[in-house]
Amino acid sequence: MNNNSMSVIVRTVTRFMYGLIILFGFYVIMHGHLTPGGGFQGGAVVASAFALLLVAFGSAGLKGQLNLHWLQSIEEFGALAFLGLAFLGIGTAFFYNLFANSGGFLFGASVPTGSNAGVLTAGGLVPLMNWAVGLKVMTGIAAVVIVMLVGSHKEETE
Amino acid sequence: MRKAILFVAFLFVGAFLLLGVADMRPFGEPQMAVMDDYYIQNAQPEVAVNNAVTAVVFDYRGFDTLGEATVLFAAVVGVLGLFRKLREDER
Amino acid sequence: MLAFFVTAIGAFFFYLLLTFGSGTIVAWSLEEWISGAVLSLIVGAIAGRVAFNRKKEGRKSSLRMLNPLRWLLFLVYLIGPFLWAMAKANLDVAYRVITGKIRPGIVRLSPGLSTDFGTTLLANSITLTPGTLTVDVDEESGDLFVHWINVRDTDPSAEAVCGSFVDWARRIAE
Amino acid sequence: MSILLYVLLGIGVLFNGLGAIALVRFPDVYTRLHGATKCTTFGSLFTALGVIVYGFARGGAQYNTLAIHVIIALIALLVTNPTGSHAIARAAYRSGVKPKGAVVDKLEDRS
Amino acid sequence: MIIEPLVFFIVAACFAFFVMFSLLRIGLGPTVGDRVVGLDTLNTLVVASMIVLGAAFDQVVFIDVAIIYALLSFVGTLYIARYLEGGLN
Amino acid sequence: MTALTLHAPILLVALPLLGAFATPLVGKLGKGARNTLIGLIVLAVAGLAAMLAIDVFGSGGIPTVYELGGGTFTFPLSGGQVPVRILFEVDGMSAFMGLITALIALTGAFFSFSYWKERSGGNLYFSLFLMLIAGVFGMVLTGDMFNFFVFLEITSIAAASMVGFRVWLKQSQEAGFKVMAMYTLSGLFVLLAIGLLYGQYGHLNIAVLARSIQGSLTDMVALGLLLTGLAMKAGAVPMHMWAPDAYGESPAPMSAVLVVNSQASLYGLFRILFTLFGASISTGTVGWILIVLALLTIFVGVTMALIQSDLKRLVAFGAVSQIGYMLLGVGVGMAVIATRPEYGLVAMQGGIFHMINDAACVGLLFFASGVVIRAAGTRDLNQMGGLGHRMKWTSIFFAIGAVALAGVPPFNGFASKFLIYEAAFKLNPFLAVLAVLSSIMLLAVFVKAFQAAFLGPRSNTSAHVSDPSLGMMLPMAALVLVVIVFGLFPGFFVDHIVTPAAKALWLGRDAYINAVLGG
Amino acid sequence: MNIGNLPFIVAALLVVLGLYTFLFKRNLIKLVIGITLIETGVNLFLVTLGYRTGGISPIYTFAPEAQQMVLPTPQALTLTSIVIGLATTALLLSFAVFVHRHYGTLDVRKVKELKG
Amino acid sequence: MIVQSILHVVVLVLIVIGAALAVWFKDLLSSVLALAAASLLVSLEFYMLQAPDVAIAEAAIGAALTTAIYVIAIRRTARKEEE
Amino acid sequence: MSGLSSGFGVWNPIAWALLFVGILVVSFIVRSFGNKGYKRGTGQTKVFLSGNDEPETSNGLHVRGDHLYWGMIDGLSAYYRRVKAWHTGILSDYAAWFVGVLGLVFVILVLAR
Incomplete structure (x- = not known):
């Protein structure tokens, strides 16, 4: 085939692994406040999935899958979301965890002390921040790898 | 000659680093851990999070994390800037 | 569209496997069901187009793998002949490690498989089983180039090298 | 039950060891790949099986989760390992490493 | 049936010992291919030790690390293999 | 209004970050929207910095503590409690540094609007600019060691990206890698x-560490690492070699911000020496280390500037030498803190006052040299000439900046250098003589630059140049205004902002610790 | 068996090795590798600081009954530091690519237009 | 406990060996490879030091992404270290 | 307000400026005593170069940057040779200086402890 991608075996396994790694990355981000992991780790895992796609399919893998503009926009959105979440608590102080233990719908549950199985809807702002950082990290690192591999990046037309 | 002097200086630095590290408190026995004990005890009641590390990363020391996100953002922007498409007059 | 849903459902199963035992609705809590569904849809949207390739001339689409019968066969294969062959392979390698008797070479096999998945399955099985290692694939014909640690025949048939695997792969993937 | 566990772990250690030794003893890339991939995959499989048995035998939500996660790790290992070795073998061949003492090399004819 | 975590530790120690061989191969390997083989073996061994150690520590959550490792060590290997093939252009 | 004052420290960091994250997105709407956003943010930051400074200097130098994500504790703490969250601790010195940063941020941003108008990558440029500003603010305001490191890294990465931002220039990439x-x-x-x-x-936390530090071997190793690392980041000779590369190769407005970045590292160094390790080190020894570094910096910087033929690099070496004066002032203050405190404070005042003067003058010089290089189309002084005929205002601004930096009365450079000379002379006359000599040589350096660039006959290269647009002139004019005001009324500024800042470092160790931990 | 301060020393040794690479090797990418080594050493050092003998990881999910937990702060710091390291490495390597594009070499002794 | 200590010591020594290999190799690709191995072992050490969070981060970043970036950079420049 | 006192010396820019203005006034007065017969465009504006004619240049002569201070730089050439040798522009040397200073600082700090 074209010289830009790896052998058919690698490609087939990549098809399978790509979704799996992404889902696992999402799992790591989602359960960041219960199990080891969190925004950075999950984001890095998802970014590795993008890197895997890139190496297995070559730059052809980018088509319809990873768009640099989108990646950059999502990254900025993630960063802004993180900052915005931090701003939420400015009534008390910057980074004040507004939702923790509030009993509200959004991650307001309390957790029992000591060893337990974990409550997914607890943690207040922490899971939301996990997601913001996760979005940021996955798209940011993916953008770096893509740009370094593919080369020139079209800046905004001024 | 210069290389020899440099090597001596390097050895000095390395020796001091190793000395300074070896002179520390013994491994596995942190002496003053008031802050960390606070984190461990209060991660669940205060932040409602099971993972104390996440509690530290996103709540107690959340600002560091914002800084870290900024660092990554800066690196991404820097790399994108380096590989950006240039105008005609800038080639 | 089909690819999207299939990927999402697969991802959902995987997610449920990961979070097994978190609650009381079957074995999962409500939050896990919801978050799993949402995340799976996202994964389907992202990975759906990659997970299944389009039909090309001469090759068949991998959407045919959706048949659950094939999965069952796959499982049977994995636990039955595959494990046994793997055990044999390891004893074989152990023997060669200890004695150092090798007669290597690269031979060409024509298994006649026409799906990507079948080729991959066969190649990976070959890699993990006695004395053989897939080095390269001819993508036009699906022929495998196999490094054989103990060459008995310079131009062997597929069955001679990898036994019943070709049949199994055909049964599962074709 | 615990005998089974010991046996599984023992097989795991044995084969991983064989893989490591094969890595040192064999003469070229391809034969080393043979030893390394097969033996370590097989050894890790049995080690993981041991842990799975341990998990299910202990029972309880916690240990069931342990076993299931180990199964997932095992699947990942089983999928990636042979693919990785195939990629390495192909890369090694394309980078010009010919199999040492080869009786026959059909790949050479093709290219 | 409760076995001593010690058994798991001993198994892990054996694996750590085997890691030495793969490092030896990384050091000796005449070609880069050999080194990659060493790295691949090392990956598998480390994943196996992580699984065993997770059981030894009685920590369920630790297995996630092993999963991630099993999934991702593949990526690094592929990049190096891709380079050796002459790709990545 | 009080709420705004209360949150001013964090807003100083958060607003530029907000701008940095939003700039690439807003930039998609168009340049006007982007520039409006950045202008608003920079103005707000300047206002907040001024408000913070008024608050801190008005309250008599008691450090303000801001707990991020707080609510658990009230400060100061009592009875063996320790802070568990990141604290921002703003004392006189921090507020002073905030003023400097705000000044350069304001002028630099408005200068950049015109300077970078016809270049590619404007959005990324301003994003990095704002991140650099935010990093510098974080460095000077934080009261937490690791937080300090994080902001140090933000400034590092943003600064290095800026240095290499002009991709088409060969040396720019080299400098980027080195930096x-x-x-x-x-x-x-x-x-x-x-x-x-x-x-x-x-x-x-710096306050907690300061209270518990003992001065063992490990502590000394840590001090050595901190001292040398931060001195390098500030650009002290002989670890300055990256500095001319960085200042010289980055876009002109960024060079000014890079100088402020160096000053922020210097601030960190002073904070660590005075507040963190203040009680457990031999102040004389460390003071003399600083003095030796300072003398080397002053002399080598100035002499190397003399032989440069690249305008930007010449100014860059000048800027390096000025770092030495700050080090000299504070080093003298440190050396005599235990023995002869009567003139230590004067030296500190001089060193700290020189920071703001240096920022204004060097910023002005970098802006002007950027304009000159853009107009002349070359950076080589030997190929310039006669620009003054058509660029009257630029040449006047350059001249004012040059003489002010060189310490010619009645501009601000002299006011601060005067204090340094006096105090250094008391410690050891040699120091003062060397400082004065170097100052004179610096004047010579700028005479050379001025003569080569602006004077001389009209030539073909200088025929089509003209003064830059108002967008670049106004920031320079603002800096000139600062230079002149600070030069004409040094007493006012020394009394009201410099002395509290100097006292915060020099005598404020206990106040700094007590603001967090209580008596 | 008491292993003393060996982990600290190993971390410092990694730093020294990285410094050696940075000082005495000549290839720009090798220099970056040296920086990565220093960074790995620092990360390892930070994590070893937080270890308590016999402690378990500070995660309450399915935690075994234990006496004490290791300190969480160094782990949080190390996370930050690892991501910072990745950012730095990416930027440095991009610069190295551009230096090679402009100069045609990666030899640190030949990349010296900015001297004097 | 003793086995645990031995495990620590072995892994630490292996880390140093891996790092030394990374420094020693002239071929940059091998060097990166050894770096990946060292990073892997560091991750194992984090794991044993009860820091799974950090181990995940190091695994994802050290094993996959850093290697990827290095390999790309080497492809864009030159593979051998000049003498 | 504008005065600056160091405890041993005083600096007042306003006074200085007044003095400057005074000097300026005096110099203008002195200037007004000058020769009233000076005229532009006559031989009086010619530069006196040992009685020779001024060399002709097309549009004036420009003293370039490197022409200044060559004497001083030449006089300091021993110093400059050494300092220039420091600034090699090689990254390893940058780091070498850093490590050297670091070692020195370590020694000094530990000795002074």
Whole structure:
């Protein structure tokens, strides 16, 4: 085939692994406040999935899958979301965890002390921040790898 | 000659680093851990999070994390800037 | 569209496997069901187009793998002949490690498989089983180039090298 | 039950060891790949099986989760390992490493 | 049936010992291919030790690390293999 | 209004970050929207910095403590409690540095609007600019060691990206690599030192560490790492070699911000020496280390500037030498803190006052040289000439900046250098003589630059140049205004902002600790 | 068996090795590798600082009954530091690519237009 | 406990060996490879030091992404270290 | 307000400026005593170069940057040779200086402890 991608075996396994790694990355981000992991780790895992796609399919893998503009926009959105979440608590102080233990719908549950199985809807702002950082990290690192591999990046037309 | 002097200086630095590290408190026995004990005890009641590390990363020391996100953002922007498409007059 | 849903459902199963035992609705809590569904849809949207390739001339689409019968066969294969062959392979390698008797070479096999998945399955099985290692694939014909640690025949048939695997792969993937 | 566990772990250690030794003893890339991939995959499989048995035998939500996660790790290992070795073998061949003492090399004819 | 975590530790120690061989191969390997083989073996061994150690520590959550490792060590290997093939252009 | 004052420290960091994150997105709407956003943010930051300074200097120098994510504790703490969250601690010195940063941020941003108008990558440029500003604010306001390191790294990466931003220039890439490598090295050593301190004392807050520090061998290793790493980041000779590369190769407005970045590292160095280690080191020894570094910096910087033929690099070496004056002033203050305190404060005042003067003058010079280089189309002084005929205002601004930096009365450079000379003379006359000599040589350097660039007959190259647009003139004019006002009324500024800042470092160790931990 | 301060020393040794690479090797990418080594050493050092003998990881999910937990702060710091390291490495390597594009070499002794 | 200590010591020694290999190799690709191995072992050490969070981060970043970036950079420049 | 006192010396820019203005006034007065017969465009504006004619240049002569201070730089050439040798522009040397200073600082600090 074209010289830009790896052998058919690698490609087939990549098809399978790509979704799996992404889902696992999402799992790591989602359960960041219960199990080891969190925004950075999950984001890095998802970014590795993008890197895997890139190496297995070559730059052809980018088509319809990873768009640099989108990646950059999502990254900025993630960063802004993180900052915005931090701003939420400015009534008390910057980074004040507004939702923790509030009993509200959004991650307001309390957790029992000591060893337990974990409550997914607890943690207040922490899971939301996990997601913001996760979005940021996955798209940011993916953008770096893509740009370094593919080369020139079209800046905004001024 | 210069290389020899440099090597001596390097050895000095390395020796001091190793000395300074070896002179520390013994491994596995942190002496003053008031802050960390606070984190461990209060991660669940205060932040409602099971993972104390996440509690530290996103709540107690959340600002560091914002800084870290900024660092990554800066690196991404820097790399994108380096590989950006240039105008005609800038080639 | 089909690819999207299939990927999402697969991802959902995987997610449920990961979070097994978190609650009381079957074995999962409500939050896990919801978050799993949402995340799976996202994964389907992202990975759906990659997970299944389009039909090309001469090759068949991998959407045919959706048949659950094939999965069952796959499982049977994995636990039955595959494990046994793997055990044999390891004893074989152990023997060669200890004695150092090798007669290597690269031979060409024509298994006649026409799906990507079948080729991959066969190649990976070959890699993990006695004395053989897939080095390269001819993508036009699906022929495998196999490094054989103990060459008995310079131009062997597929069955001679990898036994019943070709049949199994055909049964599962074709 | 615990005998089974010991046996599984023992097989795991044995084969991983064989893989490591094969890595040192064999003469070229391809034969080393043979030893390394097969033996370590097989050894890790049995080690993981041991842990799975341990998990299910202990029972309880916690240990069931342990076993299931180990199964997932095992699947990942089983999928990636042979693919990785195939990629390495192909890369090694394309980078010009010919199999040492080869009786026959059909790949050479093709290219 | 409760076995001593010690058994798991001993198994892990054996694996750590085997890691030495793969490092030896990384050091000796005449070609880069050999080194990659060493790295691949090392990956598998480390994943196996992580699984065993997770059981030894009685920590369920630790297995996630092993999963991630099993999934991702593949990526690094592929990049190096891709380079050796002459790709990545 | 009080709420705004209360949150001013965090807003100073958060607003530029907001701008940095939003700029690439807003930039998609168009340049006008982007520039409006940045202008608003920079103005708000300047206002907040001024408000913070008024608050801190008005309250008589009691440090303000801001707890991020707080609510658990009230400050100062009592009875063996320790802070568990990141604290921002703003004393006189921090507020002073905030003023400097705000000044350069304001002028630099408005200068950049015109300067970078016809270049590619404007959005990324302003994003990096704002991140650099935010990093510098974070460095000077934070009260937490690791937080300090994080902001140090933000400035490092943003600065290095800016240095290499003009991709088409060969030297720019070289400088970018060098600067990034050296910054990373210094950052990693600082992190190692922070790790050592954390391992010993189990805490990261500067006040808590300052109270518990003992001065063992490990502490000394940590101090050495911190001192050298931060001195390198500030550009002290003989670890200055990245500095001319960085200042010289970055776009002109960024050079000014890079100088402020260096000053922020210097601030960190002073904070660590005075507040963190103040009681457990031999101040004389460390003071003399600083003085030796300072003398080397002054002399080598100025002499190397004399032989440059690249305008930007010449100014860059001048800027390096000015770092030496700050080090000299504070070093003298440190050396005599225990023995002869009567003129230590004067030296500190001089060194600290020189920071703001240096920022204004060097910023002006970098802006002007950027304009000149853009107009002349070359950076080589030997190919310039006669620009003054058509660029009257630029040449006047350049001249004012040059003489002010060289310490010619009645401009601000002289006011601060005067204090340094006096105090250094008391400690050791040799120091003062060398400082004065170097100052004179600096004047010579700028005479050379001025003569080569602006004077001389009209030539073909200078025929089509003209003064830049108003967008570039106004920021320069603002800096000139600062230079003149600070030069004409030094007493006012020394009394009201410099002395509290100097006292915060020099005598404020206990106040700094007590603001967090209580008496 | 008491292993003393060996982990600290190993971390410092990694730092020294990285510094050696940075000082005495000549290839720009090798220099970056040296920086990565220093960074790995620092990370390892930070994590070892937080270890308590016999402690378990500070995660309450399915935690075994234990006496004490290791300190969480160094782990949080190390996370930050690892991501910072990745950012630095990416930027440095991009610069190295551009230096090679402009100069045609990666030899640190030949990349010296900015001297004097 | 003793086995645990031995495990620590072995892994630490292996880390140093891996790092030394990374420094020693002239071929940059091998060097990166050894770096990946060292990073892997560091991750194992984090794991044993009860820091799974950091181990995940180091695994994802050290094993996959850093290697990827290095390999790309080497492809864009030159593979051998000049003498 | 504008005065600056160091405890041993005083600096007042306003006074200085007044003095400057005074000097300016005096110099203008002195200037007004000058020769009233000076005229532009006559031989009086010619530069006196040992009685020779001024060399002709097309549009004036420009003293370039490197022409200044060559004497001083030449006089300091021993110093400059050494300092220039420091600034090699090689990254390893940058780091070498850093490590050297670091070692020195370590020694000094530990000795002074």
